[in-house]
Amino acid sequence: MSELESGFRISDVTGLVRRRFTILAAALVLGVVLGAIAFSTSESTFSATSRVQVKQIATNPLDPTSDTEVVDIATEQDLVKSDAVADAVRKELGLSIDNRTLLRKVTVSSKEESLVLEITYLSTDAEEARKGANAFADAYLAQRRADAEQSVNHRLDTVRQQIDFTRAALADAQASGDQAAIAEIQNQLNSLNTAYATLAAINTDDVGRVVRRVTADPEEVLSKMALGKAVGIVGLCGLAGLGVAFLVDRSDSLGGGRRRIAQILPGVNVRLLPRVANQRATQAEVDAAIDRLAIELTSQGRRGKATGVLLTTNTTEPPVQLAQEMASSLAFAGIPAVFVVAGATRAEIAQARVVTSFTDLVDQQHLLQAELADPAGPAHSAAPTITWLRPRGSVEASGLLQRAVIESLVTRASRDGFESVFFLTPSPTHQAAAAALGRWVDKTALVVLNDDSYTAEQAASALAEADITVTEAVWA
Numbered sequence: 001m002s003e004l005e006s007g008f009r010i011s012d013v014t015g016l017v018r019r020r021f022t023i024l025a026a027a028l029v030l031g032v033v034l035g036a037i038a039f040s041t042s043e044s045t046f047s048a049t050s051r052v053q054v055k056q057i058a059t060n061p062l063d064p065t066s067d068t069e070v071v072d073i074a075t076e077q078d079l080v081k082s083d084a085v086a087d088a089v090r091k092e093l094g095l096s097i098d099n100r101t102l103l104r105k106v107t108v109s110s111k112e113e114s115l116v117l118e119i120t121y122l123s124t125d126a127e128e129a130r131k132g133a134n135a136f137a138d139a140y141l142a143q144r145r146a147d148a149e150q151s152v153n154h155r156l157d158t159v160r161q162q163i164d165f166t167r168a169a170l171a172d173a174q175a176s177g178d179q180a181a182i183a184e185i186q187n188q189l190n191s192l193n194t195a196y197a198t199l200a201a202i203n204t205d206d207v208g209r210v211v212r213r214v215t216a217d218p219e220e221v222l223s224k225m226a227l228g229k230a231v232g233i234v235g236l237c238g239l240a241g242l243g244v245a246f247l248v249d250r251s252d253s254l255g256g257g258r259r260r261i262a263q264i265l266p267g268v269n270v271r272l273l274p275r276v277a278n279q280r281a282t283q284a285e286v287d288a289a290i291d292r293l294a295i296e297l298t299s300q301g302r303r304g305k306a307t308g309v310l311l312t313t314n315t316t317e318p319p320v321q322l323a324q325e326m327a328s329s330l331a332f333a334g335i336p337a338v339f340v341v342a343g344a345t346r347a348e349i350a351q352a353r354v355v356t357s358f359t360d361l362v363d364q365q366h367l368l369q370a371e372l373a374d375p376a377g378p379a380h381s382a383a384p385t386i387t388w389l390r391p392r393g394s395v396e397a398s399g400l401l402q403r404a405v406i407e408s409l410v411t412r413a414s415r416d417g418f419e420s421v422f423f424l425t426p427s428p429t430h431q432a433a434a435a436a437l438g439r440w441v442d443k444t445a446l447v448v449l450n451d452d453s454y455t456a457e458q459a460a461s462a463l464a465e466a467d468i469t470v471t472e473a474v475w476a
Contacts, residue, residue, distance in 0.1 A: 027241020
């Protein structure tokens with residue numbers, strides 16, 4: 001299963017950041033520097049704001065109680081940024097840019113339930129910003145007046161035509177002598193004359209006023225574009241750094257750990273179990289690789305002279321699972337071995353014997369072999385195979401961190417027919433057992449139980465600082 005198929009893990013990202021923090025930090029510092037340069041070299045921005053009050057036009061100026069027109073502020077904001085207003089501003093300021101470019105410099109806003117429009121003009125020149133804001137305010141009011149005048153004139157023309165038609169009808173009625181028709185038409189004519197007078201009284205100049213004009217050149221303001229450019233550069237550098245970190249990380253297998261650990265531990269044999277290199281590896285391939293590892297780690301051992309082997313790891317747990325798989329391989333090959341769990345673990349080891357004091361253990365005759373003997377027969381009647389031991393409390397309290405105890409335990413195991421004694425410890429950065437036992441055994445293997453090369457490198461560095469020769473680095 002590919003990484004995409006297996007899903008995304010936040011721990012992968014945090015592990016990458018921790019391992020390649022130097023690259024990411026350098027990329028961010030570079031981004032901040034380039035962003036600061038881009039921001040400081042950006043053109044200055046000036047913002048000027050004119051405020052225009054939009055007045056409602058009375059439909060009947062002769063009657064103070066009459067209704068007034070409803071002003072739609074959103075529509076008025078659009079009118080400010082119309083082509084007609086932009087054309088007037090370009091002509092007023094003598095600008096050679098098109099309307100689209102000009103209108104990008106203008107923003108129009110208003111507070112809720114307010115009839116005041118705030119017209120803001122942005123420019124790299126303070127004088128242009130001041131003149132632009134005022135020009136848009138004036139051009140908007142001029143356009144609103146023109147629209148109001150055009151609307152009133154259109155309505156006046158319509159009423160005038162109706163009056164002319166009604167007068168002609170009145171003349172015909174008077175010629176015919178129809179008094180009822182004359183009275184009705186005369187009433188219609190009077191109503192039309194009143195409507196005409198009402199429309200003619202509308203003041204189309206009183207559509208609004210500038211309540212605040214920009215009278216002085218504005219101060220420089222923080223440019224959102226320059227700030228966005230700076231932030232964008234920082235973000236791009238951060239992403240580039242993340243990409244470089246990922247490429248560097250993946251160029252060295254398993255999170256960059258193998259190459260670095262080979263540098264920390266010169267001469268170490270780096271080994272990848274099949275399930276690490278290939279998630280589709282068959283169980284037969286995995287078993288074969290573990291068989292080879294177990295045989296090679298015990299190759300120097302023989303009956304009468306057991307080999308002491310340390311299996312430490314980069315986690316807070318001893319490599320119990322791998323040890324159990326190796327124990328099965330050794331049992332199948334007929335190689336007797338003792339496995340000592342020198343650290344706390346949550347793994348189930350039902351066959352392990354709990355030892356209160358390893359000092360007392362090595363003083364007893366055939367105690368290891370007795371664990372495998374027939375209870376009805378003598379203690380030394382059964383051939384030894386695999387034995388598991390673990391301390392009741394801490395390794396320090398059990399006496400396991402004493403050189404004399406370790407050497408005596410290996411000697412006792414040799415005498416009882418075992419060919420190898422494996423000591424399982426957590427990471428040397430978590431517990432002192434690995435650094436102590438590594439000095440008193442024949443071989444040491446660092447078992448990397450995950451792809452977090454940061455903890456693996458720390459464990460390797462701790463072993464190197466303790467002058468322990470690591471023969472195997474195994475990714476399990």
